[in-house]
Amino acid sequence: MPIRRSQRARGWASAATDRRVEQGLGALAVAVLVFIAAMLVTVFAKAWPSFSHNGLAWFGPGGDVDTQLRAMQEVKALPGHSLYYFHAWPLIWGTLLTTVSAVVIALVVSTLAAIFLTEFAPEPVRRTLDPVIRLLAGVPSVIYGLIGILVLVPYINEHVISEGRRESVHYVVQLNGADVMTATLILTIMILPIMVAISAAALAAVPASWREGSLALGVNRWRTIWRVSLHAARPAIVAATVLASARALGEAVMLAMVAGGRGFAPNLLDGVTALFEPVRPLAATIFQNSEGLEIAPLAHTIYAIAAVLLVSAAMLSLAGWTAKQRVRRYGIRV
Amino acid sequence: MSAFGAAGLAPAAAPPPGTAIARAPRERTSAWPLLDRLAYGMCWAVGVGLCLIALGIVLYMLVKGVAYLRPSLLVEHPAPSAVQSQSGGFLDPIEGTLIVSAIGIALAAPSGIALGTWLAEYRRPAWLARSVESAVEIIAGAPSVVLALFGLLIFDQGYLGFLSQTSAGGGVYGRSFLAAGAIMAVLALPLVVGATREALTRLPNQLREASHALGRTRATTIRRVLLPAIRSDMATGVTLGLGRIIGDTAIITILLGVSLTTEPVGSTPLIGALRGTGSTLTSYVYANSPAGEGSAPQKAYAAAFLLLLIVLALNGLVTWLSNRGRGGGERGRAFALLRFQWLAARPWR
Numbered sequence: 001m002p003i004r005r006s007q008r009a010r011g012w013a014s015a016a017t018d019r020r021v022e023q024g025l026g027a028l029a030v031a032v033l034v035f036i037a038a039m040l041v042t043v044f045a046k047a048w049p050s051f052s053h054n055g056l057a058w059f060g061p062g063g064d065v066d067t068q069l070r071a072m073q074e075v076k077a078l079p080g081h082s083l084y085y086f087h088a089w090p091l092i093w094g095t096l097l098t099t100v101s102a103v104v105i106a107l108v109v110s111t112l113a114a115i116f117l118t119e120f121a122p123e124p125v126r127r128t129l130d131p132v133i134r135l136l137a138g139v140p141s142v143i144y145g146l147i148g149i150l151v152l153v154p155y156i157n158e159h160v161i162s163e164g165r166r167e168s169v170h171y172v173v174q175l176n177g178a179d180v181m182t183a184t185l186i187l188t189i190m191i192l193p194i195m196v197a198i199s200a201a202a203l204a205a206v207p208a209s210w211r212e213g214s215l216a217l218g219v220n221r222w223r224t225i226w227r228v229s230l231h232a233a234r235p236a237i238v239a240a241t242v243l244a245s246a247r248a249l250g251e252a253v254m255l256a257m258v259a260g261g262r263g264f265a266p267n268l269l270d271g272v273t274a275l276f277e278p279v280r281p282l283a284a285t286i287f288q289n290s291e292g293l294e295i296a297p298l299a300h301t302i303y304a305i306a307a308v309l310l311v312s313a314a315m316l317s318l319a320g321w322t323a324k325q326r327v328r329r330y331g332i333r334v
Numbered sequence: 335m336s337a338f339g340a341a342g343l344a345p346a347a348a349p350p351p352g353t354a355i356a357r358a359p360r361e362r363t364s365a366w367p368l369l370d371r372l373a374y375g376m377c378w379a380v381g382v383g384l385c386l387i388a389l390g391i392v393l394y395m396l397v398k399g400v401a402y403l404r405p406s407l408l409v410e411h412p413a414p415s416a417v418q419s420q421s422g423g424f425l426d427p428i429e430g431t432l433i434v435s436a437i438g439i440a441l442a443a444p445s446g447i448a449l450g451t452w453l454a455e456y457r458r459p460a461w462l463a464r465s466v467e468s469a470v471e472i473i474a475g476a477p478s479v480v481l482a483l484f485g486l487l488i489f490d491q492g493y494l495g496f497l498s499q500t501s502a503g504g505g506v507y508g509r510s511f512l513a514a515g516a517i518m519a520v521l522a523l524p525l526v527v528g529a530t531r532e533a534l535t536r537l538p539n540q541l542r543e544a545s546h547a548l549g550r551t552r553a554t555t556i557r558r559v560l561l562p563a564i565r566s567d568m569a570t571g572v573t574l575g576l577g578r579i580i581g582d583t584a585i586i587t588i589l590l591g592v593s594l595t596t597e598p599v600g601s602t603p604l605i606g607a608l609r610g611t612g613s614t615l616t617s618y619v620y621a622n623s624p625a626g627e628g629s630a631p632q633k634a635y636a637a638a639f640l641l642l643l644i645v646l647a648l649n650g651l652v653t654w655l656s657n658r659g660r661g662g663g664e665r666g667r668a669f670a671l672l673r674f675q676w677l678a679a680r681p682w683r
Contacts, residue, residue: 014551021553025452028445029466035520036469039476039484046487109380116377129381131653132388138645139391140581142616143638146623147391150631189387196384222370243475250477253583253616257625283584286479290588293486306480317475321468 043307049297050304053084058304062087065263069289072298083297088305090265094279097180097266098259099248102187107241109188110195115225117196118203137193145257148186153177153258161276173264173277180266181275183259187251191244198243202236202327203229239323246316249309252283259284282309392642399639402632412594412618418630424637426596427618430511431580433607434590434614437515438522438579443572445519446526447561450571453527454534455556474524482588485517489589498609499599510599511608514589521582522575529571533564548678559673570655577648580641583616590614594621615641 051058068078068086077083117129157177166175206229214224230237260278263285268274280288282305293299363374410423449470457463489497490508498510537560545555561568591597591611598606613621615637620626622634 014554018551018553021556022452022456022458025448025456026458026462028448029452029462032449032466032469032473033462036472039481042487043480043484112373112377112380113384116381120374120377121381125381128385131649132385134652135392135646135649136384136388138577138581138649140583140616140641140645142581142583142619142623143391143395143642145625146619146634146638147394149624150635151394192384220366220370222366222373226373246475250475250479252477252479253620257620257623261625283477283479286483287584287587290479290482291592303483306483309477310480313475313477313480314472317471318468320475321471 040310043303043310047300047304047307049300050084050086051307053082054086057087059089059092060087061089061265065090069263069285069298069301072295072301073289073292075295075297084300086301086304088282088308090263091280091282091285091305092308093265094180094259094263095249095281095283097279098183098187098255098281099245101180101184102191102248103241103245105184105188106191106195106244107237110192110199110240111230111237113192113196114199114203115230117200119221119225119229133193133196136189137197141190141251141254142257144186144190145254148182148254148258149178152182152185156182156276165273165276169270169273169277173262175276176260176278177276178258178260179276179278180259183255183279183281186254186258187248190251190254191248194247195240195244198240199233199237202233206232235323235326239320239327242316242320242323246313246320249313249316250283251281252287255281256284256287261288392646395635395639395642398635399642402636403639404636407633407636412613414594418632421630421633424615424618424633424640426594427613427615427637428640429596430586430590430612430614431616433511433612434515434518434586435576435579437512437608438518439572439576441516441519442522442526442575443568446523446571446575447530447568449523450527450530451534451556451561454531455552455560470524470527473520474528477584478521478582479584479588481517481520482585485513485585485589489513489516496609509589509591509611511590511610511612514585517585517589518579518582521585522572522579525575525578526568526571529567529574530564533567534560537563544674545677548674550677558677562673566655566658570652573648573652573655577645577652580614580644580648581616583620586614586617587620590617592617592621592627594618615644 063078063085065086065088071078071085072083075083078085117126121129154177156179157175161175161177169175203225210228210232211224214228215221219227259280261280261284262278263280264278266274266277266279270277286302286305286309289298289302293302363371366374404423407423408428409425411425412427413420413422415421449466453463453467453470486508488494488508489510489512490506492506494508495506497512499507541559541563542555545559546552550558590613592613593611594613594617596607596610596612598610600606600609619634619638619641622630622637624631
């Protein structure tokens with residue numbers, strides 16, 4: 001049977017097509033790297049004036065952040081300082097406070113939930129819990145913020161904060177229910193699903209023979225989980241924690257709504273009162289000042305905050321990715 | 335005993351006599367030490383607590399939504415007014431959500447699938463593959479406010495003025511549906527890439543080998559055999575990306591401006607709207623919450639309820655797709671076999 005001309009031509013063409021497809025896809029992959037590089041370079045270039053005016057003191061405490069930001073908005077330098085004068089410590093402290101406490105609470109709760117999901121939950125409960133966790137992960141942050149600001153904040157304001165507590169700090173700060181505690185609570189619920197999902201996947205992938213060995217030695221189910229499964233799944237739990245921290249760090253909208261929106265640094269030595277004091281984390285500060293980016297000093301400062309966030313989130317993502325690679329070696333897909 | 339047990343089951347499943355399976359009595363929790371029993375109780379409390387929280391959120395939004403959502407809200411434009419009954423509905427935000435997610439998915443789906451394919455099938459050179467993997471991970475972890483600020487830096491360049499509006503002085507505004515949609519695509523990209531890559535690595539190697547044995551090139555194998563076999567996984571990734579896009583507020587408020595109504599630029603119907611600014615459901619909820627400018631909690635509740643309904647629907651879609659995908663091990667293989675027959679009959683393709 002004679003080979004048709006077009007057929008042979010296509011045969012030739014298809015080898016070339018193969019090469020071209022690989023090159024095209026490779027070009028796209030390079031484009032992703034270019035995107036990351038461009039993002040780092042441009043954000044840092046835009047942020048540089050703010051860092052160079054303040055030096056390392058940018059990260060330190062000094063004065064009221066809100067006054068400094070307002071001075072930039074009104075283009076009226078504070079007496080004795082340049083227009084770029086900015087010390088971000090209260091914002092950084094607010095970010096650390098909300099992120100770290102949310103992640104610590106979520107670590108405990110998500111580990112228990114993952115154990116429950118893989119070991120103890122009866123089949124019908126497991127089948128409801130799976131979609132529930134996916135739903136909690138899918139609810140937009142603005143809805144969490146709305147419920148927070150319309151339900152939790154008024155409740156805490158009216159029923160939890162006592163008059164005495166309000167009086168004790170009224171010359172420094174107003175307590176109105178939008179505070180560290182509300183923000184941490186909602187943030188915990190927001191980062192829980194991702195942690196539960198990764199930890200549960202890892203626990204489920206622990207080889208059954210390891211657990212059976214422990215059970216055969218007469219160790220009860222809880223201790224088996226605690227000593228065998230949890231230890232085996234540790235890298236995955238580390239990965240989940242790190243990835244959730246990155247998520248918590250970048251949360252802006254919900255925190256702008258319920259954290260109090262005031263650049264205040266609560267003093268932990270005040271005890272419980274510190275929980276009821278307002279903060280404004282870094283991402284929320286960007287979100288709330290996104291209107292005035294036409295004013296050069298304010299724009300440089302906001303981009304400086306963005307640069308700090310970008311670098312810390314990137315570090316956390318890379319750390320999480322490295323931890324996940326270790327899990328992958330055991331054949332667990334997360 | 336075993337005869338009784340077997341009689342209850344289907345006759346075909348009855349074990350041959352003498353092979354009754356001995357099961358240890360289920361270990362009772364009451365025999366555990368106190369500390370272990372406490373931990374067991376905490377596990378249950380956490381599991382039930384999570385269900386209660388989710389139920390609480392859905393029920394609360396349902397009550398508020400049913401109370402404040404009126405059909406007229408869906409077809410009225412937002413109007414600036416201090417009185418809640420006169421501030422209009424949210425037709426424009428619904429349009430905005432549709433436009434932004436359409437642009438975002440149109441950009442993210444093809445590039446995400448292509449990137450996932452490259453990561454799973456080619457990965458040459460290896461160092462490039464590893465750095466691209468970590469780059470995708472960085473994008474997935476980057477805060478959306480930072481992505482939005484970066485978008486603003488790109489789109490207010492002079493030569494990109496055609497994507498948004500140019501002011502009289504020659505300055506480029508940098509905020510438009512196109513800009514917001516493009517950055518939204520970046521937000522959705524890691525989810526599509528992850529889903530595609532995972533599904534491709536899970537496919538059995540025989541599929542590729544059989545296709546190569548038929549004389550197909552790599553590109554043809556991917557297009558005609560592998561990608562059709564993971565169709566539902568790709569759809570899952572795209573749906574997850576869509577959920578991320580619909581739920582994001584930061585990119586919208588920074589890259590789409592603050593006006594609640596759709597404000598087209600120029601007189602060209604479609605292009606004008608895409609170059610213009612507007613709002614989406616998320617930015618509408620934020621603007622009408624006590625944290626935003628116009629405080630109209632009833633409108634915020636109604637719009638948030640609609641948003642939650644969309645999210646629930648997308649969630650259901652993901653569950654349905656992944657259930658289909660789970661059968662996909664078998665079904666995907668059968669499907670691939672059909673494709674081989676189809677390909678074998680057409681050697682010129």
